[in-house]
Amino acid sequence: MRTAILTLPGAVAPPDPHSVHALLRAQTLRMHVQPIVDLLTHRVAGHEALVRTPADCAWRSPDALFQAARREHCVLELEHACVEQALKACCQAGLGRLFINLSAEALAAMDDLPLPPCVNDRDDVPLAGVVIELTEHERVHELEPLQRVLTRWRAAGAALALDDFGDGRSSLRLWSELRPEYVKIDKYFVRDVHRLGDKLKTIRALQQLADTFGSRLIAEGVxxxxxxxxxxxxxxxxxxxxxxxxxxxxxxxxxxxxxLQTLGNRHIAVLPEDRHVANRGLTAQALLMEAPALPHTASHAQAAELFHHHPELESVALIDEEQRPLGLLARHTLQELSLNQLYFRELYGRRPALIHANPQPLCVEVLTPIEQLTQVLTSPDQRYLREGFILTENGRYRGLGTSEQLVRRVTEARIEAARHANPLTALPGNVPLTLHIERLLDHGEPFIACYADLNHFKAFNDHYGYWRGDEMIRLLARCLAAACDTRLDFLGHVGGDDFVLLMQSADWQERLQTAVERFNGLARDLYDPGARQAGGIWAEDRHGVMRFHRLTTVSIGVLQVQPGRYRHAEAVASAAAAAKHLAKQGERGVHVLSDAEASRYGEAASAVSAGASSAAPTAPAGAPIQ
Structure with missing residues (x-):
C-alpha cells in the first residue's frame, strides 16, 4: 500500500508527541472488524472496519479520537489513514465484503487523488468487495464531487452504503441521488423492535424505500x-x-x-402492535358546514327571513364587522318566542336578534383535533347538542358544526380504531389478528388457533349490569394473556366476550387448561354470595323466558392448523369458531377439534373462502374476522 496516495498535501504535525498527528506519524492505529450477517443464509456476509488506538493512548474510543482530531484540525488525515489501514485488511481471507467508514467531506476530498492500488488478487477489479460507508450526511452540500469519486470507485468494484439512516442526519435525497447498494438502519429503530410497533412501522417504510431505490438494508445494533x-x-x-x-x-x-439457534427457529415472531388512532390528524375542519351569518345588528325579522330561505339550518351566527362571532341564535328559540309571546313580531321584529341569542356560543377553531370535541357530547350545557357550535379560523367566522356530525365522526373513528385495538382490553382487534393468521399461513408452519367464549355471560351481564360485565371480560383477557408466551403466542379480542389465540407454544394444552381453571375460579368472585352458594342466578334467556343460569365459565375451541390445509385467514377463523361452538355445547372447557371435525369444517370454510376470493379477488388482506 502506498500511503502517500491517501495523504492530504500540506499536513504539518504539531510538536506534541501525544497528539493525533503523532499517532498518524507513528502509524500505530489498528483496525478491528465486526461481522455483518446474512439472515437468509445464516452466514457472515462481511465485516465493518472500526479504528482502534494503542493500549497506552489517551483516547480509548473512536469518538474521543475523532474529537481530538477536530481540535487539531486533522480529521481528514485521520479518516484517510483509517481507510489505508482498512484496505490493507482486504488481503485477509474470510472478510467477505469490507465496509469502510468515510465522511462525505473526506470522500469528496479524494476527487483529485488516484485510486488505491490493488488490494487483492484480482488485478482487473482492485476494489471488489469494498463498501464505502458514508457517514455525516448532514455535511453534504454539493453532490457533484461525491458523484465523481463514487463513479471512479464503483468502476473499480467498490459499492456504497449509507450509515445510520433514520437518525435525523441522513438524507432521503442522498438515497435517491446516490443510489447506494446498502443502507444501514440506525440502531434506534432496531432496539426493542419486538416490543414497539412504531419502530416496526418505520422499518417497514424503509423496506418500501429500499425496494424503490434498489438498495439492501442492514439493521444495526441488534x-x-x-x-x-x-x-x-x-x-x-x-x-x-x-x-x-x-x-x-x-x-x-x-x-x-x-x-444460529435464533435464525433456525421455525416459530414466527409475534409482531408488536402500534396503537392505532383512526382519527389522528382529523380536525374540526371535517365538521365544517358552510352557512351564512348575520351582522350583529340584524333584526329578528331578518333572522326569521334567513331561516325561511335555509330550512336546513338550526342556528345562525351573529358576527361583528371583523367577522368575529358575538352570538348564536337558534331556530327553535325564535319559533318558541313567536308562538308563546303575543305580538312578538310587532314588538321585536325590528329589534336586534342578538338580545335573544346565546351570547357565549361554543367557538371551535377549524384545526382543533376532533377528539378534543368529544367533551361537547357530555357537556352539562345541552344547548350545544341542539344548536351546534361555531367554527372559526384565527377567531373569524368560517361556518357551523352540528352535534350529529360530531357524533357520526367520533363513532366512525372509534369503530375503525376498535378493528385495530379493542377499547375495553386494549388487545389487538380484527385487522392485526387477520394479518397474523396470514403471516402464519404464508410461512407454512403449524400453529394452534383457539376461539374462547364465555358461557352464561348474557344472563350475568343483564343481571349485574355492564360495569360488572366489563370486569368479567377483562378478567378473561388477563387469564388468557397469562397463558401466552408473548414471543410465540398472539392474543386478540374480536369483540364482546370473544377472544382468539394463535399459539406456537409446544405446551399449548397445559397453558389453555390453566387459563380455563384460573378464570372459572376467579369468575365466581364477581357474583354475589347468594349466587355463588346457589351455583348461578335466575334471569331471562335470549327468548325472554326466566330460567336458571349456572355461573359463568369459559369454553375454548381449538383448531390444529397444519401446513397447506387452509389457504385463507377466513377459513381458519371459521373452523376455529366451529370448534368453539362444539366446546360451548357441553361446556367442555377446552375442546380440540378432531381430524374428522376439522376436515368437515375446514372443507366448508375453504369453499366459502375460495368462493369469496373468486368473487372479489382484490379483497383487502385486513378484512375483519366475523
Whole structure:
C-alpha cells in the first residue's frame, strides 16, 4: 500500500508527541472488524472496519479520537489513514465484503487523488468487495464531487452504503441521488423492535424505500434474540450488532450458537402492535358546514327571513364587522318566542336578534383535533347538542358544526380504531389478528388457533349490569394473556366476550387448561354470595323466558392448523369458531377439534373462502374476522 496516495498535501504535525498527528506519524492505529450477517443464509456476509488506538493512548474510543482530531484540525488525515489501514485488511481471507467508514467531506476530498492500488488478487477489479460507508450526511452540500469519486470507485468494484439512516442526519435525497447498494438502519429503530410497533412501522417504510431505490438494508445494533427474530421475519437481508458478534482483531468465521439457534427457529415472531388512532390528524375542519351569518345588528325579522330561505339550518351566527362571532341564535328559540309571546313580531321584529341569542356560543377553531370535541357530547350545557357550535379560523367566522356530525365522526373513528385495538382490553382487534393468521399461513408452519367464549355471560351481564360485565371480560383477557408466551403466542379480542389465540407454544394444552381453571375460579368472585352458594342466578334467556343460569365459565375451541390445509385467514377463523361452538355445547372447557371435525369444517370454510376470493379477488388482506 502506498500511503502517500491517501495523504492530504500540506499536513504539518504539531510538536506534541501525544497528539493525533503523532499517532498518524507513528502509524500505530489498528483496525478491528465486526461481522455483518446474512439472515437468509445464516452466514457472515462481511465485516465493518472500526479504528482502534494503542493500549497506552489517551483516547480509548473512536469518538474521543475523532474529537481530538477536530481540535487539531486533522480529521481528514485521520479518516484517510483509517481507510489505508482498512484496505490493507482486504488481503485477509474470510472478510467477505469490507465496509469502510468515510465522511462525505473526506470522500469528496479524494476527487483529485488516484485510486488505491490493488488490494487483492484480482488485478482487473482492485476494489471488489469494498463498501464505502458514508457517514455525516448532514455535511453534504454539493453532490457533484461525491458523484465523481463514487463513479471512479464503483468502476473499480467498490459499492456504497449509507450509515445510520433514520437518525435525523441522513438524507432521503442522498438515497435517491446516490443510489447506494446498502443502507444501514440506525440502531434506534432496531432496539426493542419486538416490543414497539412504531419502530416496526418505520422499518417497514424503509423496506418500501429500499425496494424503490434498489438498495439492501442492514439493521444495526441488534442486541438480543427477540430483535433478530423480528428482523428475520420482516425479511431484512442483513444485520449487525453485539448479539451477532463484537468487533475484534480477527474476522468472524462462524456465528455464535445462540445466533444460529435464533435464525433456525421455525416459530414466527409475534409482531408488536402500534396503537392505532383512526382519527389522528382529523380536525374540526371535517365538521365544517358552510352557512351564512348575520351582522350583529340584524333584526329578528331578518333572522326569521334567513331561516325561511335555509330550512336546513338550526342556528345562525351573529358576527361583528371583523367577522368575529358575538352570538348564536337558534331556530327553535325564535319559533318558541313567536308562538308563546303575543305580538312578538310587532314588538321585536325590528329589534336586534342578538338580545335573544346565546351570547357565549361554543367557538371551535377549524384545526382543533376532533377528539378534543368529544367533551361537547357530555357537556352539562345541552344547548350545544341542539344548536351546534361555531367554527372559526384565527377567531373569524368560517361556518357551523352540528352535534350529529360530531357524533357520526367520533363513532366512525372509534369503530375503525376498535378493528385495530379493542377499547375495553386494549388487545389487538380484527385487522392485526387477520394479518397474523396470514403471516402464519404464508410461512407454512403449524400453529394452534383457539376461539374462547364465555358461557352464561348474557344472563350475568343483564343481571349485574355492564360495569360488572366489563370486569368479567377483562378478567378473561388477563387469564388468557397469562397463558401466552408473548414471543410465540398472539392474543386478540374480536369483540364482546370473544377472544382468539394463535399459539406456537409446544405446551399449548397445559397453558389453555390453566387459563380455563384460573378464570372459572376467579369468575365466581364477581357474583354475589347468594349466587355463588346457589351455583348461578335466575334471569331471562335470549327468548325472554326466566330460567336458571349456572355461573359463568369459559369454553375454548381449538383448531390444529397444519401446513397447506387452509389457504385463507377466513377459513381458519371459521373452523376455529366451529370448534368453539362444539366446546360451548357441553361446556367442555377446552375442546380440540378432531381430524374428522376439522376436515368437515375446514372443507366448508375453504369453499366459502375460495368462493369469496373468486368473487372479489382484490379483497383487502385486513378484512375483519366475523
Amino acid at each position: 442486541e438480543c434474540a427477540d430483535e433478530l427474530l423480528v428482523l428475520r421475519d420482516l425479511g431484512i437481508p442483513y444485520a449487525q450488532g453485539y448479539f451477532l458478534g463484537r468487533p475484534g482483531p480477527e474476522p468472524a468465521t462462524e456465528l455464535p450458537a445462540a445466533v
